[in-house]
Amino acid sequence: MSQEVIQSTVVPVVYLLSMILFIFGIKRLSKVKTARRGNALAAVGMLLAIVGALLELGVVDYRWIASGMAIGTIIGLLFAIRVQMTSMPEMVALFNGFGGIASALVATSIYWDKVVQRAPAGTVYEVLGTDEAVTVMLSILIGGITFTGSLIALFKLQGKLKKGQPILLPARHFITFGLLLGALVLGGLAVAAAAPDSVMWVLALSGASLILGILLTIPIGGADMPVVVSLLNSYSGVAASMAGFVVGNPVLIIAGAMVGAAGLILTQIMCVAMNRSLLNVLVGGFGVTDGGGGSGSDEYTSVTSCGAEETAMLLENAESVIIIPGYGLAVAQAQHAVRELADMLKERGTKVTYAIHPVAGRMPGHMNVLLAEADVPYEELLEMDVINSEFKNTDVVIVLGANDVVNPAATKDPASPIAGMPILNAHEARAVFVVKRSLSPGYAGIKNELFEYDNTMMVFGDAKKVLQELIGEVKNL
């Protein structure tokens, strides 16, 4: 087959197949039964897209391409095999950063090749064409923001950088907005500059993008990082799409746009679940500037605490138990222990279910993944809307490392910072055990009224240790 036929027919058909696979892949990813196949389909689509791209190149020097792919594959494999399920959000943030920087690098490389190395006469927009010149700058801008933004999100998820607390610079809105405007101006200058002079503008634009990513993310608290990662996921899609305009590749444009839309939808869903507007999240500083109320009201007055033994005694007679897992369960890696306890209770004839708040864990669905890892049956995980009416008929609720999502203040105190946030009505149960390391506030930075309720008992300690003690006690019953 001649290269011409390959270029005009084979490559476009391969690309088309790849896009169809992406669409079917994402569709199947949206159902539990078919999700795994969907992911595999999308992966095959990716393989086809890469084959198409290589065919399109024809005969070139493949050494760098092959080495780059080999190195990337090895690093990707190592990450994917070694990561703990609890660190999934960090992993997504990191991969996302790589995707963002890759798009920026593609654009920079093409700019460097056509404008700097070939050193043609004329301005950048004359050399590249206006649309390509503009999309090069946009790729660099969005890709750069995605890269550093994702890295900051990763550090915040790990609890580094002031333990994930917001970092608020003076006049930060002014600085950030000014820098964004400045970056756009720099991009414009680069497009309009004569080819040899444009380098410094492009370098300045790259620098500004990287700093922007940092500035946009540091004022946002650790609790809001899932929203940020989701939004950055959307950005990396848009950056890929822009790179698609630069290289004139429809697969890139389409796949990038679809991911861009996906990220936006997920971001919106997460914001709704936390009763926050996206703008409110992005402005940042939540839980620091608007802490509200006097410090006196934040102190606990009547908290009852007990140990594993007393908890086990109550569990002995309980007919129904609801477990509310939260971030603390993920941190303590207690998902296997909780399943063991649930199994023992079920053997004794107790009905055990799990109540999953939409933002339990660190991302929507994260808790489901963790519990699935521990072989908890899918049917036992109940979503908030389904289970909220069950609490009043429930004997014992065990809250494991969750805090704000069970704070009744959200529904009872209109002045509370979390007023209106949907919560799990744990307080309606006959007895509530809250397993928690201390009385320290959750991400919202406020006190949890539930801890003072008469039917609530605090069990202080690491979720895993407490569960293991409980398992021991239940065994002895």
Added chain:
Amino acid sequence: MTMGPLLIGIYVFVLAGFVGFEMITKVPPTLHTPLMSGANAISGITVVGAVAAATTGAPTVANILGALAIVTATINVVGGFLVTDRMLRMFGKKKK
């Protein structure tokens, strides 16, 4: 009406965005993290653009940037799909 490649590209971009939007509104919350991870892997599609940016063996700046793009995009693709599969494998096994 004759559309230039840029306009066709913009059409495609907008329509693909709507396709993504429609598909993803119908996903149960359970699958949000795997979906995010899977979508993230797909955004590594930029590898397709990256291979076009490192086509000579010469150690020029453009080639080095292109090769770096291939490495980072490949990490995103390979790692992303594998991690998503690891998560979804767990949903599969408890159905036995």
